Amino acid sequence: MTNLEVTSSAPAEPGGGLAPLWGDCARMAPHWAAPQRAASRPVSPSRIHGVSVPARSARLLDAMSDYGD
Template sequence: MTNLKVHSPAPADLEGGLTSLRGDCARMAPHWTAPERVTPAPVPLSLIHGVTVPPASARLLDAMSDYGD
C-alpha cells in the first residue's frame, strides 16, 4: 500500500493575509533565480509576412459583436 501523505516544511496558511504571503515568498525566493536578461534581436523585414486566416475563422470573427454594440 502506498502512503500518499505529503509533508511540507512550511504548511500553507490559507487564511493568512499579505504578511503571510510575503513570508512565503521570502522563503521561496532563494530557490529561484532570475534568468539573465536577453534582448531579442529585431526580426528582419524580409521575414515578416501577412497573416492568413482560414475562411471559417474569418466568418466566425465577422459574426462576432464589436465592442459597444
Template sequence: MTNLRPDDLEVDLPALRGDCARMAPHWAPPEHPATRPVPPSLIHGVRVPSRSARLVDGMSEYGD
C-alpha cells in the first residue's frame, strides 16, 4: 500500500494484511508481560495507516 494517494479508497484484505505485517515488528511483546490492565491514558504512539482505518471502519459490526 505504499505510494498511494490518500483519497484512494480501494483497499482490499491483502493490502490490510500487508499493513499489519509491517506494523507487527513494532508491537513486539515485552519480555515480562504486564500482570494488570494498562489505563487508556497511558496508551499512545500507535499509528494505523488511514486507508486501513477506513477499511476497518467500513466493515460491518459482528452480527450485522
C-alpha cells in the first residue's frame, strides 16, 4: 500500500496572515523564470470580433447575482 501522507508548510488556520504567504512566495520566486517581455503591437480593427457566448453559459451567468444584478 502506498503511503499518502501529505505535509504542508501552509498555516493551519485560514487567518494566518500574509507573512507566511510572502515567505512561501519568496522561496518559490527563484524557481520561476520570467518570460522575455514581448513588445505589444496595435491590432487592426478588422481583426477584432465580438465575443460569442453559448446560450447555456449566458443563462448561467445571468442567474448569478454577482454578474446579473
